[in-house]
Amino acid sequence: MTKNPVKGKRRGYSAERRLTLLLSRKRGNYVFRVPVSGSRAPRKISTAFPDVFLVNNIEDRIVAFEVKSTSKKRVKVKREQIVKLLRFLEPFKKYSRREAVIAVWFSQEGKWVFKLIKDGLEIGDVIVLSSDESSWKP
Secondary structure, three states: OOOOHHHHHHHHHHHHHHHHHHHHOOOOEEEEEOOOOOOOOOOOOOOOOOOEEEEEOOOOEEEEEEEEEEOOOEEEEOHHHHHHHHHHHOOOOOOOEEEEEEEEEEOOOOEEEEEEEOOOOOOOOEEEEOOOOOOOOO
């Protein structure tokens, strides 16, 4: 059974839009969805754009999101995608809070799970389960 890439892109777009709308509700949040984030970026480049990023000047923070959507109970986020989030945040030293977050929309349960990536830890692939508690709040 092969995956339908068009359906996957549509599902990803839908999750990114859903997240953008959720984050935009909070006062002070400026939220940007990057239409061609990592999908067409060459693998060799050191920096890529996140799927979505948020800037809140009131809270002095910037957040970069890797967004996933699944109808299953788990999703795997590859190390390279996480490293690119952290690299994207690197130039934004002006912000006291720079956060990399994996945001997974579990469509069967109709819920988000947010995983904050701890910078400085040995980073590997991350598995997010629908039963996980979020470690980041929108």
